[in-house]
Amino acid sequence: MTRLVRASSITGTPVVTLGGESDYEIKDVVLDRDRQRLIGFTLREPGFFGQPVKPTLPWDAVHGIGPDAVIVKTDEVFADSAGLDTVPADGSGDVLEGRALTDSGIDLGKILEVIISLGTPPKMVGLEVEASEALHADGAHLFIPVPEALPISNDQALLPDSVKDHATNDLAELNAARGTFDNETKGDN
Amino acid sequence: MRWNSLRGTTVVDSNDATSLGSVSVPVMSVDGSATIEALIIEGTDDGPAVLPFSAVSEFGPDAITVDDRSSFRSPQDDPERAAMLGAHRVIGKRVITDSGVNLGTATDLIFDTSSGACERIVLANDDIPAGRLLGVGSFAVIVAAPQHSNGYRPGNDLDDLTKAELYEIAKDADLDGRSTMSKAELVDALGGSS
Numbered sequence: 001m002t003r004l005v006r007a008s009s010i011t012g013t014p015v016v017t018l019g020g021e022s023d024y025e026i027k028d029v030v031l032d033r034d035r036q037r038l039i040g041f042t043l044r045e046p047g048f049f050g051q052p053v054k055p056t057l058p059w060d061a062v063h064g065i066g067p068d069a070v071i072v073k074t075d076e077v078f079a080d081s082a083g084l085d086t087v088p089a090d091g092s093g094d095v096l097e098g099r100a101l102t103d104s105g106i107d108l109g110k111i112l113e114v115i116i117s118l119g120t121p122p123k124m125v126g127l128e129v130e131a132s133e134a135l136h137a138d139g140a141h142l143f144i145p146v147p148e149a150l151p152i153s154n155d156q157a158l159l160p161d162s163v164k165d166h167a168t169n170d171l172a173e174l175n176a177a178r179g180t181f182d183n184e185t186k187g188d189n
Numbered sequence: 190m191r192w193n194s195l196r197g198t199t200v201v202d203s204n205d206a207t208s209l210g211s212v213s214v215p216v217m218s219v220d221g222s223a224t225i226e227a228l229i230i231e232g233t234d235d236g237p238a239v240l241p242f243s244a245v246s247e248f249g250p251d252a253i254t255v256d257d258r259s260s261f262r263s264p265q266d267d268p269e270r271a272a273m274l275g276a277h278r279v280i281g282k283r284v285i286t287d288s289g290v291n292l293g294t295a296t297d298l299i300f301d302t303s304s305g306a307c308e309r310i311v312l313a314n315d316d317i318p319a320g321r322l323l324g325v326g327s328f329a330v331i332v333a334a335p336q337h338s339n340g341y342r343p344g345n346d347l348d349d350l351t352k353a354e355l356y357e358i359a360k361d362a363d364l365d366g367r368s369t370m371s372k373a374e375l376v377d378a379l380g381g382s383s
Contacts, residue, residue: 018287020277020326064334066289071331118289 003067004125004171007114014046015057016069024078026070027052029114041070043078065118099156100127100144102164106134108144111157115143115174124150126174127157135167142167143174190248191311192280192298200230203246203254209233209261212253215298216272217279223307223319225300229272233261239269242305277325284312287323288334292351295330315351315372347376355379 007029016022024043027050040058044050061077062070072078100108109129117125126145131137144159144167151158168174192215200209209230216227216239228240244260245253264270271277284292297311298319307319310330321332335350335358347355355375359367364378 013289014328016285016289016329016331017324017326018331019324020282020329020331022326022328064286064288066286066291066334068291069285069289069329071285071287071289 003118004115004174005067005118006128007116007124010041010065010070010116013065013068013070015041015043015072017072017075018063019074021075022046022069023075024053024055024057025050026057029116030056065116067118098152100129100159101156102159102161104161106161106164107132108134108159108164108167109142112141115171117175123148129167131167134164137167137169140169142169143171144168145174190300190302192300193296195248195253199252200240201252201254202258203256204258209255209258210238213237214272214275214278216269217277217307217325218268219322219325223322225298225305225307227269227272229269230261235261237273238262239264239273245302248302276327279310279325279330282325283329284310284317284332285329286332286334290334290354292317292332292353312351315353317351318349321349347379 010026011028013026014022015024015026023046025046027042027044030040030042040056040061042052042056044052055078057070057072057078061072063073064071098111100111102108109132111127111129113128114124115126115128117123124146126143128141128143129135131140131142135142144163146157146159146163195212196214198212200211201207202209210233211231213229213231215225216229218224218226225242227242228245230238230240238261240255240261244255244257246256247254264273268277279295279298282295284295286292293312293315295310296313298307299309299311299316300307300319307322309316310319310322310332317332322330323333324331335354350358352372352375355372356367358379359370359375362379364375367375367378370378
Protein backbone atom coordinates (compact mmCIF):
# COMPACT_ATOMS: atom_id res chain seq x y z
CA MET A 1 0.00 0.00 0.00
CA THR A 2 1.43 3.31 -1.01
CA ARG A 3 0.04 5.81 1.43
CA LEU A 4 -0.02 9.42 0.39
CA VAL A 5 0.14 12.16 2.96
CA ARG A 6 0.52 15.92 3.14
CA ALA A 7 4.13 16.73 3.91
CA SER A 8 3.04 18.91 6.82
CA SER A 9 1.32 15.94 8.45
CA ILE A 10 4.76 14.43 9.08
CA THR A 11 5.50 17.26 11.49
CA GLY A 12 5.68 15.81 14.98
CA THR A 13 6.42 12.26 13.78
CA PRO A 14 9.18 10.67 15.86
CA VAL A 15 12.47 9.93 14.11
CA VAL A 16 13.50 6.43 15.19
CA THR A 17 16.73 4.53 14.47
CA LEU A 18 16.71 0.87 13.46
CA GLY A 19 18.10 0.31 16.95
CA GLY A 20 14.87 1.62 18.43
CA GLU A 21 16.15 4.94 19.80
CA SER A 22 14.51 8.30 19.25
CA ASP A 23 15.99 11.70 20.11
CA TYR A 24 14.09 13.95 17.68
CA GLU A 25 10.86 14.45 15.85
CA ILE A 26 10.19 16.05 12.46
CA LYS A 27 9.76 19.81 12.44
CA ASP A 28 9.50 20.78 8.78
CA VAL A 29 9.97 19.50 5.27
CA VAL A 30 12.78 21.15 3.32
CA LEU A 31 12.58 21.58 -0.45
CA ASP A 32 15.63 22.21 -2.57
CA ARG A 33 14.61 24.56 -5.35
CA ASP A 34 17.84 24.18 -7.33
CA ARG A 35 17.72 20.42 -7.45
CA GLN A 36 13.96 20.34 -7.67
CA ARG A 37 13.26 17.83 -4.97
CA LEU A 38 12.69 17.26 -1.30
CA ILE A 39 16.03 17.33 0.42
CA GLY A 40 15.16 16.57 3.98
CA PHE A 41 13.68 17.60 7.26
CA THR A 42 14.43 20.01 10.02
CA LEU A 43 14.12 18.51 13.48
CA ARG A 44 13.03 19.45 16.95
CA GLU A 45 13.00 17.95 20.39
CA PRO A 46 10.04 15.67 21.08
CA GLY A 47 6.92 17.15 22.60
CA PHE A 48 4.45 19.89 21.93
CA PHE A 49 6.84 22.66 22.90
CA GLY A 50 9.84 20.94 21.34
CA GLN A 51 12.65 23.34 20.56
CA PRO A 52 14.21 23.28 17.08
CA VAL A 53 17.60 21.58 17.06
CA LYS A 54 20.71 22.09 14.95
CA PRO A 55 20.93 18.62 13.38
CA THR A 56 18.85 18.03 10.27
CA LEU A 57 17.80 14.88 8.48
CA PRO A 58 18.81 14.60 4.81
CA TRP A 59 16.21 12.90 2.60
CA ASP A 60 18.80 10.37 1.38
CA ALA A 61 19.32 9.19 4.94
CA VAL A 62 15.66 8.31 5.46
CA HIS A 63 15.18 4.55 5.60
CA GLY A 64 11.40 4.62 5.69
CA ILE A 65 8.44 6.85 6.47
CA GLY A 66 5.17 5.55 7.82
CA PRO A 67 2.19 6.96 9.66
CA ASP A 68 3.83 6.38 13.03
CA ALA A 69 7.54 6.98 12.56
CA VAL A 70 10.33 8.19 10.30
CA ILE A 71 12.98 5.47 10.36
CA VAL A 72 16.71 6.15 9.95
CA LYS A 73 19.55 3.66 9.99
CA THR A 74 21.57 5.09 12.89
CA ASP A 75 21.80 8.37 14.75
CA GLU A 76 24.99 9.10 12.77
CA VAL A 77 22.89 10.37 9.86
CA PHE A 78 22.13 13.53 11.84
CA ALA A 79 25.76 14.50 12.17
CA ASP A 80 26.12 15.62 8.57
CA SER A 81 23.72 18.46 7.94
CA ALA A 82 25.69 19.87 4.99
CA GLY A 83 23.42 21.25 2.31
CA LEU A 84 20.55 21.85 4.65
CA ASP A 85 22.33 24.49 6.68
CA THR A 86 21.61 27.13 4.09
CA VAL A 87 17.92 26.36 3.95
CA PRO A 88 15.72 28.73 5.92
CA ALA A 89 14.21 27.18 9.01
CA ASP A 90 10.71 27.55 7.70
CA GLY A 91 11.64 25.04 4.98
CA SER A 92 8.56 24.11 3.06
CA GLY A 93 7.15 27.59 3.48
CA ASP A 94 9.06 28.54 0.37
CA VAL A 95 6.92 26.81 -2.20
CA LEU A 96 3.64 26.97 -0.37
CA GLU A 97 1.46 29.87 -1.42
CA GLY A 98 3.16 29.80 -4.83
CA ARG A 99 1.23 29.06 -8.03
CA ALA A 100 1.02 25.76 -9.91
CA LEU A 101 1.51 26.57 -13.61
CA THR A 102 1.50 24.26 -16.62
CA ASP A 103 4.02 24.31 -19.48
CA SER A 104 1.61 26.26 -21.61
CA GLY A 105 1.19 28.88 -18.92
CA ILE A 106 -2.14 27.89 -17.42
CA ASP A 107 -2.53 28.70 -13.75
CA LEU A 108 -3.96 25.65 -11.93
CA GLY A 109 -4.14 27.32 -8.56
CA LYS A 110 -2.36 28.21 -5.35
CA ILE A 111 -0.06 25.54 -3.90
CA LEU A 112 -1.28 24.54 -0.43
CA GLU A 113 0.68 21.41 0.29
CA VAL A 114 3.31 19.02 -1.00
CA ILE A 115 2.06 15.41 -1.12
CA ILE A 116 4.51 12.60 -0.51
CA SER A 117 4.17 8.84 -0.70
CA LEU A 118 5.22 6.91 2.37
CA GLY A 119 7.36 3.81 2.25
CA THR A 120 10.96 2.86 1.64
CA PRO A 121 11.98 5.12 -0.02
CA PRO A 122 9.43 7.93 0.23
CA LYS A 123 8.78 10.17 -2.78
CA MET A 124 7.26 13.53 -3.64
CA VAL A 125 4.23 12.69 -5.76
CA GLY A 126 1.86 15.62 -5.93
CA LEU A 127 0.64 19.02 -4.88
CA GLU A 128 -2.54 20.10 -3.20
CA VAL A 129 -3.83 23.29 -4.78
CA GLU A 130 -6.62 25.72 -4.27
CA ALA A 131 -7.98 25.12 -7.74
CA SER A 132 -8.28 27.88 -10.32
CA GLU A 133 -10.99 28.18 -12.98
CA ALA A 134 -8.79 26.16 -15.33
CA LEU A 135 -9.61 23.07 -13.27
CA HIS A 136 -13.35 23.84 -13.36
CA ALA A 137 -13.45 23.74 -9.59
CA ASP A 138 -12.90 27.29 -8.55
CA GLY A 139 -11.57 27.46 -5.01
CA ALA A 140 -11.89 23.73 -4.27
CA HIS A 141 -8.89 21.92 -2.87
CA LEU A 142 -7.63 19.43 -5.46
CA PHE A 143 -4.65 17.11 -5.70
CA ILE A 144 -2.53 17.11 -8.84
CA PRO A 145 0.22 14.62 -9.69
CA VAL A 146 3.75 15.86 -10.30
CA PRO A 147 6.67 14.30 -12.19
CA GLU A 148 9.74 13.26 -10.21
CA ALA A 149 11.79 16.19 -11.45
CA LEU A 150 9.58 19.15 -10.73
CA PRO A 151 10.77 22.62 -11.74
CA ILE A 152 9.86 24.64 -8.71
CA SER A 153 10.77 28.12 -7.60
CA ASN A 154 9.87 30.54 -4.88
CA ASP A 155 6.78 31.62 -6.74
CA GLN A 156 5.64 28.65 -8.78
CA ALA A 157 5.92 25.03 -9.81
CA LEU A 158 5.92 24.19 -13.52
CA LEU A 159 3.89 21.13 -14.48
CA PRO A 160 3.25 19.25 -17.73
CA ASP A 161 -0.04 20.27 -19.36
CA SER A 162 -1.41 16.74 -18.99
CA VAL A 163 -1.75 17.03 -15.21
CA LYS A 164 -4.76 19.25 -15.81
CA ASP A 165 -6.80 16.15 -16.68
CA HIS A 166 -5.69 14.22 -13.63
CA ALA A 167 -6.67 16.54 -10.83
CA THR A 168 -8.63 14.71 -8.14
CA ASN A 169 -10.29 15.58 -4.86
CA ASP A 170 -9.43 12.18 -3.40
CA LEU A 171 -5.93 11.78 -2.03
CA ALA A 172 -6.13 8.02 -2.50
CA GLU A 173 -6.79 8.53 -6.21
CA LEU A 174 -3.69 10.62 -6.70
CA ASN A 175 -1.56 7.52 -7.05
CA ALA A 176 -3.71 6.15 -9.86
CA ALA A 177 -3.73 9.59 -11.47
CA ARG A 178 -0.01 9.69 -11.20
CA GLY A 179 0.31 6.26 -12.83
CA THR A 180 -1.67 7.41 -15.84
CA PHE A 181 0.32 10.56 -15.98
CA ASP A 182 3.65 8.66 -15.88
CA ASN A 183 2.54 6.46 -18.76
CA GLU A 184 1.50 9.44 -20.82
CA THR A 185 4.81 11.09 -20.14
CA LYS A 186 6.61 7.98 -21.32
CA GLY A 187 4.36 7.80 -24.37
CA ASP A 188 5.23 11.34 -25.30
CA ASN A 189 8.93 10.62 -25.41
CA MET B 190 7.71 -21.21 26.63
CA ARG B 191 6.14 -17.81 27.28
CA TRP B 192 8.27 -15.21 28.98
CA ASN B 193 5.32 -14.03 31.07
CA SER B 194 5.02 -17.49 32.62
CA LEU B 195 8.74 -17.50 33.42
CA ARG B 196 8.85 -14.02 34.89
CA GLY B 197 8.79 -14.12 38.68
CA THR B 198 9.59 -17.85 38.78
CA THR B 199 11.80 -18.97 41.67
CA VAL B 200 15.34 -20.06 40.88
CA VAL B 201 16.30 -23.13 42.92
CA ASP B 202 19.71 -24.69 43.53
CA SER B 203 19.31 -28.31 42.39
CA ASN B 204 21.93 -29.50 44.91
CA ASP B 205 20.32 -28.32 48.13
CA ALA B 206 16.88 -27.02 47.10
CA THR B 207 17.54 -23.50 48.37
CA SER B 208 15.84 -20.60 46.67
CA LEU B 209 18.37 -18.32 45.03
CA GLY B 210 16.12 -15.56 43.70
CA SER B 211 13.46 -14.98 41.07
CA VAL B 212 13.47 -14.31 37.32
CA SER B 213 13.13 -10.64 36.44
CA VAL B 214 14.03 -9.66 32.85
CA PRO B 215 15.72 -11.31 29.85
CA VAL B 216 19.03 -10.20 28.36
CA MET B 217 18.53 -10.45 24.61
CA SER B 218 20.82 -10.32 21.62
CA VAL B 219 19.39 -9.22 18.28
CA ASP B 220 21.74 -10.13 15.48
CA GLY B 221 19.97 -11.72 12.55
CA SER B 222 18.04 -13.76 15.10
CA ALA B 223 16.80 -12.91 18.57
CA THR B 224 18.09 -14.95 21.49
CA ILE B 225 17.75 -14.78 25.25
CA GLU B 226 21.39 -14.91 26.33
CA ALA B 227 20.85 -14.57 30.06
CA LEU B 228 18.30 -13.88 32.77
CA ILE B 229 18.45 -11.11 35.32
CA ILE B 230 17.71 -12.69 38.72
CA GLU B 231 16.32 -10.53 41.51
CA GLY B 232 16.60 -11.15 45.22
CA THR B 233 19.87 -13.06 45.31
CA ASP B 234 22.12 -12.64 48.36
CA ASP B 235 24.11 -10.05 46.38
CA GLY B 236 21.16 -8.23 44.84
CA PRO B 237 20.32 -8.50 41.13
CA ALA B 238 22.60 -10.87 39.22
CA VAL B 239 23.09 -12.20 35.72
CA LEU B 240 22.39 -15.90 35.12
CA PRO B 241 23.58 -17.14 31.71
CA PHE B 242 20.73 -18.94 29.92
CA SER B 243 22.90 -22.02 29.45
CA ALA B 244 23.35 -22.34 33.22
CA VAL B 245 19.67 -23.18 33.74
CA SER B 246 19.27 -26.97 33.91
CA GLU B 247 15.47 -27.27 34.04
CA PHE B 248 12.56 -24.97 33.21
CA GLY B 249 9.79 -26.36 35.41
CA PRO B 250 6.27 -24.97 35.70
CA ASP B 251 6.90 -23.58 39.19
CA ALA B 252 10.66 -23.20 39.40
CA ILE B 253 13.79 -23.24 37.31
CA THR B 254 16.79 -25.11 38.61
CA VAL B 255 20.49 -24.31 38.54
CA ASP B 256 23.17 -26.94 39.13
CA ASP B 257 26.02 -24.55 39.83
CA ARG B 258 25.15 -21.45 41.81
CA SER B 259 28.53 -19.94 40.97
CA SER B 260 27.01 -19.28 37.52
CA PHE B 261 25.52 -16.11 38.98
CA ARG B 262 27.67 -13.14 38.13
CA SER B 263 27.64 -9.39 37.75
CA PRO B 264 26.84 -7.81 34.34
CA GLN B 265 29.74 -7.93 31.90
CA ASP B 266 28.60 -6.06 28.81
CA ASP B 267 26.28 -3.26 27.75
CA PRO B 268 23.22 -5.43 27.01
CA GLU B 269 23.51 -7.01 30.45
CA ARG B 270 23.97 -3.68 32.18
CA ALA B 271 21.06 -2.21 30.22
CA ALA B 272 18.82 -5.17 31.08
CA MET B 273 19.65 -4.79 34.74
CA LEU B 274 18.67 -1.13 34.56
CA GLY B 275 15.41 -2.11 32.93
CA ALA B 276 16.30 -0.62 29.53
CA HIS B 277 15.97 -2.28 26.12
CA ARG B 278 13.07 -4.47 27.15
CA VAL B 279 10.87 -5.87 24.42
CA ILE B 280 7.76 -6.48 26.50
CA GLY B 281 5.65 -3.40 27.07
CA LYS B 282 7.30 -1.49 24.23
CA ARG B 283 5.75 -0.22 20.99
CA VAL B 284 6.64 -2.34 17.95
CA ILE B 285 7.33 -0.29 14.80
CA THR B 286 8.25 -1.60 11.34
CA ASP B 287 11.22 -0.18 9.48
CA SER B 288 8.75 1.52 7.17
CA GLY B 289 7.33 3.43 10.12
CA VAL B 290 4.12 1.55 10.93
CA ASN B 291 3.22 0.94 14.57
CA LEU B 292 2.03 -2.67 15.02
CA GLY B 293 1.09 -2.28 18.67
CA THR B 294 2.65 -3.09 22.01
CA ALA B 295 4.69 -6.23 22.64
CA THR B 296 3.01 -8.15 25.44
CA ASP B 297 5.02 -11.37 25.55
CA LEU B 298 7.83 -13.42 24.03
CA ILE B 299 7.75 -17.09 23.11
CA PHE B 300 11.15 -18.75 23.30
CA ASP B 301 12.79 -22.16 23.12
CA THR B 302 13.94 -23.34 26.57
CA SER B 303 16.77 -25.45 25.17
CA SER B 304 18.52 -22.67 23.25
CA GLY B 305 17.00 -19.39 24.41
CA ALA B 306 16.09 -18.66 20.79
CA CYS B 307 13.08 -16.36 20.54
CA GLU B 308 10.35 -17.67 18.29
CA ARG B 309 7.47 -15.20 18.42
CA ILE B 310 6.82 -11.69 19.64
CA VAL B 311 3.30 -11.56 21.04
CA LEU B 312 1.26 -8.40 20.47
CA ALA B 313 -2.09 -7.50 22.01
CA ASN B 314 -4.17 -9.42 19.45
CA ASP B 315 -1.55 -10.96 17.24
CA ASP B 316 1.96 -12.32 17.08
CA ILE B 317 4.88 -12.16 14.68
CA PRO B 318 8.06 -14.24 14.28
CA ALA B 319 11.02 -13.02 16.29
CA GLY B 320 12.99 -13.29 13.04
CA ARG B 321 11.51 -9.92 12.05
CA LEU B 322 13.34 -8.20 14.93
CA LEU B 323 15.84 -5.57 13.79
CA GLY B 324 16.53 -3.70 17.00
CA VAL B 325 15.44 -3.09 20.56
CA GLY B 326 15.93 0.42 21.91
CA SER B 327 14.61 2.56 24.68
CA PHE B 328 11.95 4.13 22.41
CA ALA B 329 10.73 1.16 20.38
CA VAL B 330 11.22 -2.35 19.10
CA ILE B 331 11.96 -2.21 15.36
CA VAL B 332 10.87 -5.08 13.10
CA ALA B 333 11.22 -5.63 9.35
CA ALA B 334 8.35 -4.32 7.23
CA PRO B 335 6.59 -6.77 4.90
CA GLN B 336 7.88 -4.77 1.90
CA HIS B 337 4.51 -4.87 0.24
CA SER B 338 4.64 -1.17 -0.56
CA ASN B 339 6.61 -2.10 -3.66
CA GLY B 340 4.40 -5.05 -4.44
CA TYR B 341 4.20 -8.15 -2.32
CA ARG B 342 7.59 -9.82 -2.21
CA PRO B 343 7.43 -13.57 -2.78
CA GLY B 344 9.30 -15.53 -0.17
CA ASN B 345 8.11 -13.16 2.51
CA ASP B 346 5.92 -15.60 4.38
CA LEU B 347 2.37 -14.31 4.84
CA ASP B 348 2.20 -16.13 8.16
CA ASP B 349 4.88 -13.73 9.38
CA LEU B 350 2.58 -10.73 9.17
CA THR B 351 0.01 -9.30 11.54
CA LYS B 352 -3.64 -9.29 10.56
CA ALA B 353 -3.47 -5.52 10.09
CA GLU B 354 -0.55 -5.92 7.67
CA LEU B 355 -2.34 -8.68 5.77
CA TYR B 356 -5.38 -6.44 5.52
CA GLU B 357 -3.29 -3.68 3.92
CA ILE B 358 -2.02 -6.14 1.31
CA ALA B 359 -5.59 -7.37 0.74
CA LYS B 360 -6.67 -3.76 0.23
CA ASP B 361 -3.95 -3.25 -2.37
CA ALA B 362 -5.02 -6.46 -4.11
CA ASP B 363 -8.65 -5.33 -3.89
CA LEU B 364 -9.58 -8.66 -2.35
CA ASP B 365 -13.34 -9.16 -2.05
CA GLY B 366 -14.76 -9.82 1.41
CA ARG B 367 -11.51 -8.88 3.16
CA SER B 368 -13.18 -6.90 5.91
CA THR B 369 -14.90 -9.97 7.35
CA MET B 370 -11.98 -12.37 6.95
CA SER B 371 -10.01 -13.88 9.81
CA LYS B 372 -6.22 -13.79 9.75
CA ALA B 373 -6.08 -17.40 8.50
CA GLU B 374 -8.59 -16.63 5.74
CA LEU B 375 -6.56 -13.61 4.65
CA VAL B 376 -3.41 -15.74 4.46
CA ASP B 377 -5.26 -18.36 2.40
CA ALA B 378 -6.84 -15.84 0.06
CA LEU B 379 -3.62 -13.89 -0.50
CA GLY B 380 -1.44 -16.98 -0.76
CA GLY B 381 -2.94 -17.85 -4.11
CA SER B 382 -2.53 -14.41 -5.59
CA SER B 383 1.23 -14.02 -5.22
